[in-house]
Amino acid sequence: MDYYAAETRYENMIYRRCGRSGLKLPSITLGLWYNFGGIDSFENARAVVRRAFDLGITHFDLANNYGPPPGSAEENFGKLLRHDLGPYRDELIISSKAGYLMWPGPYGEWGSRKYLVASLDQSLKRMHLEYVDIFYSHRPDPETPLEETMGALDFIVRSGRALYVGISSYNPEQTRQAATILRNLGTPCVIHQPRYNMFDRWIEDGLLDVLSEESIGCIGFSPLCQGILTDKYLDGVPEDSRAGKWKDQLTWGDAVSTERIARVAKLNELAKTRGQSMAQMAIAWVLRHKEMSSALIGASCVSHIEDAVAALTNPDFDTEELKAIDSILE
């Protein structure tokens, strides 16, 4: 089936500079962690990706292990590139990562040069790409010297496999060290991908300062806390929701607890006074930092994309609103 991207796709999206680099990212990025794997409907995934690009979302975030099964999100995205998005490759920022378990044995996870390079080669094959735009070390490796992991990222850029490199979930001190090593190698650390949402504010405790000092861009993942910061769980757990489908197995310790939902109910009332949905306010709140280059959302249907992009029409918070949010979250 032929796909022609909407001619209006650049009319409403706001692009933000990523640190001090030449790279601009859409305020909203679509991540393919859930809902784009082998177990999911390919036609739904296709509709979501098409709608995203039609609304100016030029950045799609992947990783070796996204699926399930691991690798299948990259395979599906490769199919979408072949059938739909291929002609627009130069309008896209495609990222991948390696760090979590991908294959058995000592070379299938963490941060060795052996693992990172082999994993990216597999990702490129799955997506039928010659290069990715951004490649990340997905998590810090307590055993591999940071010089080796950063050296591998530098090699990956110099060998043409990626245009930019970044790190994910590194703490402030690790981030500063990684940035220094990469700078000395001549390949800047362009972006950091930490988790950030109203229920997980760890980056406010030092990381944002480091990113600002080092001129590194920030793309905050799970701004909706996997859907908990929306109105979908206010009346219970729908069967077809992420929490419904995965029962108690949500990662990152996320749970639809009574205590959390009571806070979301209050936040939802505040969102209404701003003329926004809960999801829109949660996204705008993440984007309020000048260091934030993009909010990295997930979506299980087209309307989630539309809801997220509409958040950009009301991005500002006054002091009273921010105080009210803080006191609900306290």
Ligand SMILES: NC(=O)c1ccc[n+]([C@@H]2O[C@H](COP(=O)([O-])OP(=O)(O)OC[C@H]3O[C@@H](n4cnc5c(N)ncnc54)[C@H](OP(=O)(O)O)[C@@H]3O)[C@@H](O)[C@H]2O)c1
């Ligand atoms: N670097 C890392 O270690 C790391 C870790 C995790 C994620 N990530 C990246 O971050 C991306 C986003 O993570 P995430 O999926 O947890 O993000 P999220 O935006 O916090 O949650 C997305 C989920 O929320 C629900 N949702 C979205 N919009 C909604 C709306 N308007 N109304 C109601 N529900 C809505 C959907 O779940 P339902 O299925 O319930 O509809 C959707 O799948 C991932 O795809 C990945 O690229 C990176």
